[in-house]
Amino acid sequence: MILQGQAFEPFTREPIRLIGDGGEWLGPFDLDLEPARLRGFYTDMLLGRLVDERMTRLHRQGKTSFVAPSAGHEAAQVGLAHAVQPGHDWLYPYYRDVSLVLSFGVPLVEFVGQVMGTRADPAKARQMPYHPGSGDLNVFTVASPIASHIPAAVGTALAMKLAGKSQVVLCSFGDGATSEGDWHAGVNLAGAQGAPIVFACENNGYAISVDLKKQTGSDNIAVKGHAYGMPGYLVDGMDVLASYYVTREAVKRAREGVGPSLVELVVYRYGGHSSADDDSRYRPRQEVEAWRRRDPLARFRRFLERRGLWDDADEEQARAEGEARLDAAVAEAEAAGPAPLEWMFEDVYAEVPERLAKQREELDA
Amino acid sequence: MSLQTMAQAVAATLDSEMARDDSVLVIGEDVGKRGGVFLATDKLFEKYGPDRVIDSPLSEAAIIGAALGMAVYGFRPVAEIQFADYVFPGFDQLVSQVAKLRYRSGGAFTAPMVVRMPAGGGVRGGHHHSQNPDAHFVHTAGLKVVYPSTPSDAAGLLRAAIRDDDPVIVMEPKRLYRAVKEPVPEGDHVIPLGEAAVRREGDDVVLVSYGGSMAETMKAADALQEQGIGAHVLDLRSLQPWDEGAVLEAAARVGRVVLVSESPRMAGFMSEVSATIVEEVMDSLLAPPMRVTGFDVPYPYAQDREYMPSPNRILRAVERVLSY
Numbered sequence: 001m002i003l004q005g006q007a008f009e010p011f012t013r014e015p016i017r018l019i020g021d022g023g024e025w026l027g028p029f030d031l032d033l034e035p036a037r038l039r040g041f042y043t044d045m046l047l048g049r050l051v052d053e054r055m056t057r058l059h060r061q062g063k064t065s066f067v068a069p070s071a072g073h074e075a076a077q078v079g080l081a082h083a084v085q086p087g088h089d090w091l092y093p094y095y096r097d098v099s100l101v102l103s104f105g106v107p108l109v110e111f112v113g114q115v116m117g118t119r120a121d122p123a124k125a126r127q128m129p130y131h132p133g134s135g136d137l138n139v140f141t142v143a144s145p146i147a148s149h150i151p152a153a154v155g156t157a158l159a160m161k162l163a164g165k166s167q168v169v170l171c172s173f174g175d176g177a178t179s180e181g182d183w184h185a186g187v188n189l190a191g192a193q194g195a196p197i198v199f200a201c202e203n204n205g206y207a208i209s210v211d212l213k214k215q216t217g218s219d220n221i222a223v224k225g226h227a228y229g230m231p232g233y234l235v236d237g238m239d240v241l242a243s244y245y246v247t248r249e250a251v252k253r254a255r256e257g258v259g260p261s262l263v264e265l266v267v268y269r270y271g272g273h274s275s276a277d278d279d280s281r282y283r284p285r286q287e288v289e290a291w292r293r294r295d296p297l298a299r300f301r302r303f304l305e306r307r308g309l310w311d312d313a314d315e316e317q318a319r320a321e322g323e324a325r326l327d328a329a330v331a332e333a334e335a336a337g338p339a340p341l342e343w344m345f346e347d348v349y350a351e352v353p354e355r356l357a358k359q360r361e362e363l364d365a
Numbered sequence: 366m367s368l369q370t371m372a373q374a375v376a377a378t379l380d381s382e383m384a385r386d387d388s389v390l391v392i393g394e395d396v397g398k399r400g401g402v403f404l405a406t407d408k409l410f411e412k413y414g415p416d417r418v419i420d421s422p423l424s425e426a427a428i429i430g431a432a433l434g435m436a437v438y439g440f441r442p443v444a445e446i447q448f449a450d451y452v453f454p455g456f457d458q459l460v461s462q463v464a465k466l467r468y469r470s471g472g473a474f475t476a477p478m479v480v481r482m483p484a485g486g487g488v489r490g491g492h493h494h495s496q497n498p499d500a501h502f503v504h505t506a507g508l509k510v511v512y513p514s515t516p517s518d519a520a521g522l523l524r525a526a527i528r529d530d531d532p533v534i535v536m537e538p539k540r541l542y543r544a545v546k547e548p549v550p551e552g553d554h555v556i557p558l559g560e561a562a563v564r565r566e567g568d569d570v571v572l573v574s575y576g577g578s579m580a581e582t583m584k585a586a587d588a589l590q591e592q593g594i595g596a597h598v599l600d601l602r603s604l605q606p607w608d609e610g611a612v613l614e615a616a617a618r619v620g621r622v623v624l625v626s627e628s629p630r631m632a633g634f635m636s637e638v639s640a641t642i643v644e645e646v647m648d649s650l651l652a653p654p655m656r657v658t659g660f661d662v663p664y665p666y667a668q669d670r671e672y673m674p675s676p677n678r679i680l681r682a683v684e685r686v687l688s689y
Contacts, residue, residue: 122471123471124472126469126471131469133470135470135472135474140437141466141470141473141474143461143465145457145462148430148457148458148462150430151426151427151429151433151434152430152431152434152437152458152462154427154431155430155432155434155436155437155442156435158419158435159435159438159439160438162390162416162435162440163439182430182458185422185424185426185427185454186426186430188422189421189422189427192422193419346472347471347472348467348506349467349507349531350467350475350529350530353606354606355606355609
């Protein structure tokens with residue numbers, strides 16, 4: 001076992017890092033990931049970045065009403081996704097988790113269909129963009145109210161424990177979510193019941209414009225785990241391998257019935273909160289530029305290059321493949337056509353009640 | 366058949382549903398060893414253990430949210446909120462998550478769960494132990510709401526709610542928990558959601574009520590009978606869906622309707638019933654429908670009885686529709 005039975009230290013003062021700025025391996029253990037898997041981490045991150053760019057373009061073209069930029073979060077999200085088992089474990093993501101849900105297996109056309117609100121959205125275009133989900137993959141459909149998914153995530157983890165199938169819930173959220181009552185309600189219940197769940201906080205330092213110092217008096221988010229009876233890990237979320245390995249440890253802990261963990265992934269969002277935000281009102285440009293020099297893709301690319309696992313030709317090819325996949329997904333989502341009127345009245349209840357059927361008739365002129 | 370109070374009928378129904386279906390479980394504050402503060406989960410903990418009778422932390426958001434997460438996974442949780450007045454910390458869970466899950470996920474995820482809560486006045490509890498927040502729930506698309514008034518209905522509606530594939534709020538009139546005992550059928554005693562019960566037949570005035578106010582409504586009907594006035598009394602039992610057919614048929618036939626609910630009047634459920642009657646059978650009405658409700662004040666402590674519709678207030682409303 002790669003960690004020789006040694007878990008990462010919880011509650012460190014500095015974020016856990018496994019890749020240095022120059023791409024050097026800093027880990028106190030040997031890597032146990034195959035080259036193909038490492039390259040896969042990178043292409044997953046790259047796809048996330050390309051999706052971000054493409055959706056922003058679609059927004060400018062008027063083909064979607066809203067974008068929640070995720071550039072800067074890719075390493076954290078890809079690390080999280082690879083630490084759990086698609087088809088077995090459950091995700092309870094939040095709206096910025098583009099790379100997380102795509103790396104977990106949500107088909108790109110379903111994501112794009114949801115963003116564009118067409119018939120290609122398997123959830124029938126009921127929610128605003130950036131609210132993906134998948135019944136097939138056990139990806140709980142994203143809801144807007146911050147932290148409102150957290151108590152339910154714990155409930156699913158408790159259900160898994162009852163069912164005895166060694167499954168785990170991975171529940172993610174931003175730093176702002178940790179101020180909500182529902183966050184406390186859920187994390188507290190998980191601690192009290194020893195639920196098999198990993199809480200992942202993608203801390204990008206801002207809840208829209210409010211910075212972390214105004215969000216909490218705590219030194220960081222990870223330290224809050226202490227009060228709930230679970231380890232809290234402070235992790236460099238711009239480091240995909242640190243994100244992956246720490247989460248993998250936390251998942252193992254949950255799967256073996258030891259209990260929940262809180263993983264804080266320190267990241268930065270390069271874009272605004274959303275396409276409706278003007279982040280220049282609250283973030284100095286020097287700060288954004290400083291974080292851009294720590295780009296998670298660039299750092300992991302240097303790591304791969306040092307090991308001879310990536311070069312310019314690979315980069316060019318991966319970008320071309322990603323763009324081609326996006327071309328196809330956007331074309332398919334568009335061709336699916338607009339959401340039909342009937343969808344407005346279905347799925348409120350298992351059966352359409354008579355009262356709703358009558359209200360539907362009001363739309364027939 | 367055995368003679369049961371409403372609280373006993375609830376506990377017995379939970380017991381039989383848990384015995385029938387392993388996926389049914391109970392979660393709430395004090396539902397375990399204590400058996401619930403009203404004993405509505407009495408002896409379940411001893412029989413089914415802590416995995417299926419879960420004593421939750423003191424957190425309504427955790428109770429309702431966790432129940433949702435278990436329902437999504439395939440269980441059929443019955444959550445208990447100790448008093449309806451305390452549902453509000455969990456209200457966001459109900460409104461944002463539970464009610465909308467089927468819709469917003471396009472049917473990928475559903476919430477077959479029940480949230481039970483003792484509601485209503487008559488126990489001298491002041492506003493934080495007496496409210497009747499039914500209108501909040503019926504206003505939220507995606508929830509079903511039932512409100513029984515008898516032990517037998519409490520059993521039959523709860524059983525229907527547990528077996529339903531949509532989330533159902535079960536409001537239980539706490540002042541009637543131990544008011545009467547009546548024979549409660551066992552086995553598959555199910556009362557379909559959305560069916561009103563005719564409590565008395567009559568041709569002079571229609572009285573429509575539900576939940577705790579049924580007791581006062583029946584007293585008013587008795588008094589009318591002594592005066593030779595025949596009241597047709599409907600117990601709605603379900604508020605969402607509600608039995609429009611039974612109400613409209615009676616309203617059209619009799620032409621005079623009094624609507625009784627102990628919830629506040631402003632935008633209360635009976636306002637919806639009244640509007641529907643006027644929209645659908647205006648031509649058959651002999652008088653405008655009258656509401657007799659709780660007042661638009663926070664539920665008071667000292668005037669616990671006066672707040673609720675009394676038989677006298679109901680009779681005065683009947684006089685007005687008869688003399689219109």
